[in-house]
Amino acid sequence: MKALSAGLVVVAAALASPQLVRTASDRDQTPVGIAKPWMMPRTADGKPDLQGTWNNATLTQLERPEGSSLVMSADEAARMEKGFSERVERLSEASDPNRPAPPKGGDGSTGAAGNVGGYNNFWIDPGDRVARVNGEYRRSLIVDPPNGRVPTPTPEARKRTQQRLALNKGRGQYDHPEMRPLAERCLMSFGSNAGPPMLPNYFYNNNYQIVQTKDHVMILVEMVHDVRVIRIGGERLPKQVRRWTGDSIGRWEGDTLVVETTNFHPMQSFRGASENLKVTERFTRTGPETILYKFTIEDPTTFTAPWSGEVPFNRTDELIYEYACHEGNYALSNVLSGERSRETREAERKKPQQ
Amino acid sequence: MRTTAFTVLAGLVLLAATVPVRGHHAFGAEFDPDAPIRLQGKVVKLEWVNPHAWIHIDVKKPDGTNEVWMVEGGTPNTLLRRGLTRDSLTVGTELVVDGYQTKDHSLKRANGRDVTFTDGRKMFMGSSGTGAPKDGRDPVDGAKKPPPPK
Numbered sequence: 293m294k295a296l297s298a299g300l301v302v303v304a305a306a307l308a309s310p311q312l313v314r315t316a317s318d319r320d321q322t323p324v325g326i327a328k329p330w331m332m333p334r335t336a337d338g339k340p341d342l343q344g345t346w347n348n349a350t351l352t353q354l355e356r357p358e359g360s361s362l363v364m365s366a367d368e369a370a371r372m373e374k375g376f377s378e379r380v381e382r383l384s385e386a387s388d389p390n391r392p393a394p395p396k397g398g399d400g401s402t403g404a405a406g407n408v409g410g411y412n413n414f415w416i417d418p419g420d421r422v423a424r425v426n427g428e429y430r431r432s433l434i435v436d437p438p439n440g441r442v443p444t445p446t447p448e449a450r451k452r453t454q455q456r457l458a459l460n461k462g463r464g465q466y467d468h469p470e471m472r473p474l475a476e477r478c479l480m481s482f483g484s485n486a487g488p489p490m491l492p493n494y495f496y497n498n499n500y501q502i503v504q505t506k507d508h509v510m511i512l513v514e515m516v517h518d519v520r521v522i523r524i525g526g527e528r529l530p531k532q533v534r535r536w537t538g539d540s541i542g543r544w545e546g547d548t549l550v551v552e553t554t555n556f557h558p559m560q561s562f563r564g565a566s567e568n569l570k571v572t573e574r575f576t577r578t579g580p581e582t583i584l585y586k587f588t589i590e591d592p593t594t595f596t597a598p599w600s601g602e603v604p605f606n607r608t609d610e611l612i613y614e615y616a617c618h619e620g621n622y623a624l625s626n627v628l629s630g631e632r633s634r635e636t637r638e639a640e641r642k643k644p645q646q
Numbered sequence: 647m648r649t650t651a652f653t654v655l656a657g658l659v660l661l662a663a664t665v666p667v668r669g670h671h672a673f674g675a676e677f678d679p680d681a682p683i684r685l686q687g688k689v690v691k692l693e694w695v696n697p698h699a700w701i702h703i704d705v706k707k708p709d710g711t712n713e714v715w716m717v718e719g720g721t722p723n724t725l726l727r728r729g730l731t732r733d734s735l736t737v738g739t740e741l742v743v744d745g746y747q748t749k750d751h752s753l754k755r756a757n758g759r760d761v762t763f764t765d766g767r768k769m770f771m772g773s774s775g776t777g778a779p780k781d782g783r784d785p786v787d788g789a790k791k792p793p794p795p796k
Contacts, residue, residue: 386766391684394744394759398679406674408746409759414770415699415720417727466675476671478697496724514723516697613723620695622718622755623671630676630749 330580332547337506340547340577345612346605348585349419349498351376354491354601356432356440369422369429376420383413417496425584425602433491433601442563443597449564466631469624476624478516478617479536480560486518486537488553488571489562489587491603499612500605509542509549516617522551529555536560538571549575566593581607670697676718677757681747685715685756686764689739694722694732701758703741717743717758730770740764 333341351372356362364372398407423430432440445453465471474480482493490513492498499514509522522540529539539555551573556562562569574586583605590598691702699719704712725731745759761769 384768384771386768387760387762389742389762389764389766391742391744391760393682393684394746396680396682398746399759401673404672406672407679408673408677408757410673411698411719411758412761412768412770414768415724417724473671482670496721610727613726615696615721615723617670617697620693620700621697622700622716623676623698626748626750626753626755627671627675629753630678633750633752634678 332577335504335506339504339506339544340549341504342502342509342549342575342577342583343504344502345608345610346500346502346583347498347608347610348490348492348500348603348605349417349494350423350433350492350604351419351421352423352430352433353494354433355442356434358439358441360431360440362431362435362438362440363428364422364431366429369424372422373420380413380420415496418494419492419498423602423604425604430602433603434599435602436600437597443595443599445564446592446594446596449566449594452566453564464631466628469628472624472627474559475516476627478621478624481513481515481518484562485515486513486520487562487587488520488537488540488551488573489589489601490573490585491601497615499608499610501612509551512612514612515615517615531555534558534567538569545574547576549573551575562589564594565589565591568593673757676748677746678749678751679746681749681751683743683745683747683756685717685741685743685745687715687740689735689737689741690714691737692732692735696721696723700755701735701741701761703743713754715743716753716755717741717745717761718755719758719761725770728770735769741769742766 335341335343394409399409401407401409404410423433434440434442437443460471463471469477475482480486482495484491485493485498490500490511493515497514501512503510503512507524507526509524511520511522512518513520518537520537520540522542524542524544526541528541529535533539534555534557536557537560538553538557540551540553542549542551544550553571553573554569556565556567556569558567562571569589569591572588572590574584576584576586578584585603585605586600587603588598588600589595685703685705687703687705689701690704693700693702699722701717701719702714703717705715706712722732725734740763741761742764743756743758743761745757747753748755763769
């Protein structure tokens with residue numbers, strides 16, 4: 293019993309002071325209560341060790357409203373985080389057990405829930421904190437251009453979009469499995485989760501595992517189990533070889549891993565980008581719990597200017613679970629058979645009365 | 647207060663006002679807004695799979711016969727990280743579900759817009775402070791939470 297209460301005191305002290313957690317394991321070398329300065333962990337070949345499981349979920353959005361500043365005050369960040377946690381509490385409250393079916397004609401939801409609602413909030417696990425970089429609370433992940441917005445598309449990009457729409461004219465979005473989005477077909481991650489750039493999806497499972505050797509860095513993305521192998525100092529693939537998540541070549545600039553990716557698969561179009569898309573990522577281990585992930589997007593045939601962002605990746609002790617998307621993907625067949633069924637009903641409704 | 651999946655997703659949309667929120671699929675493409683449904687019945691089977699979990703419940707129809715309905719949920723991975731597994735919801739548990747039927751009416755499937763026990767409690771609790779990684783940390787301020795608002 294005594295041992296148990298002593299243990300509880302240790303746990304309580306550890307919870308109260310994260311600094312003590314670190315010193316407790318090294319108490320032979322360091323006086324209790326004094327934190328040792330953090331040392332960059334390194335692999336056998338002396339490079340910064342980026343290995344482990346990381347999470348990039350956050351409340352901070354990619355873009356921010358026009359006219360707002362990149363940095364918000366600590367008060368504003370606290371309000372945002374409090375607002376989020378209160379919303380979760382609210383959504384956990386009980387419902388009326390005798391509630392009727394929802395309204396006919398839809399419940400007015402927008403976005404992914406498209407007028408039929410989605411599912412309960414307890415399934416969802418987005419970020420619950422404002423992104424912090426260099427001690428600043430950030431209002432957007434984009435840091436350049438200074439307005440925190442994705443630059444406007446070029447006339448050429450607009451023309452490409454028009455041409456694509458014209459090509460698909462007369463073909464319905466539900467006419468063929470290949471007309472459906474990549475995520476629905478379980479081919480690629482939600483949004484740009486796998487990237488590059490690796491952006492949070494604001495829904496769930498924003499987890500990454502990094503494994504590193506002298507010549508390669510592997511990034512496993514939980515959704516949808518996408519793996520990217522970065523070759524350190526490798527030679528670029530021929531221009532016509534285009535792969536999911538592109539062709540990534542890395543190099544070390546001091547203690548920062550710099551990765552340049554081109555040769556994206558034509559179907560993995562990041563925000564309407566063309567085959568000329570180049571994404572440069574910079575991974576810097578900034579502490580025991582953090583990698584600062586910076587990215588720059590360049591595609592002069594799509595965006596009127598290059599643009600860059602910063603996303604904190606935070607260490608997690610959680611496991612990455614397999615996201616075997618095909619196994620339970622009833623949604624794709626439900627969407628397609630649903631449309632056929634709707635067409636039949638429509639045709640019957642239009643049939644002249646006997 | 648009545649809480650619905652509508653408020654869940656409306657909230658999410660507000661939260662993510664500047665980026666297109668993409669789920670695995672658009673719910674409006676799969677379910678029929680003109681076919682709202684309320685289901686009550688006991689769990690007969692759980693498919694704890696990705697991209698979406700499916701809960702099978704046995705529903706008694708007005709004519710006295712029974713029909714098994716499949717109810718679509720979210721990813722089980724987030725629940726696993728909170729220690730909730732397929733065994734956390736046992737076969738035989740009675741649930742109340744409201745949602746919309748698939749556009750293919752022959753399927754007997756619906757989205758689990760709001761899934762509760764028969765006393766109205768949510769099947770599980772939300773994710774805040776329940777093991778979600780503490781994102782947004784920065785080495786400058788360690789793992790400190792920002793001060794409470796004034």
